[in-house]
Amino acid sequence: MGNFNHPNICWRDNTEGHKQSRRFLECIDDNFLLQVTEEPMRTRSAMLDLVLTNKEGLLKGSLGCNDHEMVEFKILRAARRVHSKLTTLDxxxxxxxxxxxxxxxxxxxxxxxxxxxxxxxxxxxxxxxxxxx
Structure with missing residues (x-):
């Protein structure tokens, strides 16, 4: 979560207009991340404040409509027990x-x-x- 300052990225189409923004989108894709912010913090402004997650439906909430509002979201996770066979070297x-x-x-x-x-x-x-x- 944070202000990433890539004003030329269109998050609806996942397109960009600058080399640095293209590299940022590639990094997000390479790390299997999703951008879940739906509206810009400032009215009629580029979406700069982003929330990135690695799982769809993991976050629920909103960022409000201006940069002076509190950010609130919940991390949803199902309780499950996973047994793994992890080998460690001695x-x-x-x-x-x-x-x-x-x-x-x-x-x-x-x-x-x-x-x-x-x-x-x-x-x-x-x-x-x-x-x-």
Whole structure:
């Protein structure tokens, strides 16, 4: 929630007229966020005061009609119990010498040759996880 100062964004159409605003919209999209403010804080003004959320229907309320009103909204969430199997590593028992040795055996020049950043990361991550086991 805040004043983002992108006056040339049309939130109804999700369009913009400036490079910086385009990057802002891309950031919102890349992070799966929704803009839920429906009216500008100042009459006939651009919508600058935004409320962003990652889930539709999570927020309920209004921002009023001018920049001197109190902002009030409720965060709605369903109570549910989620059991997850989260694995954590016990670094106190790790053999870092062996880990370093295993990763040192990999011919990185050949393993990463001709690969872009994303592919190189995937190769590195695969070797890292194998050495971790």
């Amino acid at each position: 670094f106190s028992r790790a053999d870092f010498g062996l880990f370093r040795d295993l990763l040192g055996r990999i011919p990185w020049d050949k393993a990463l040759e001709g690969r872009g950043a994303q592919d190189s990361w995937l190769v590195f991550k695969d070797h890292l996880l194998q050495a971790q086991e």
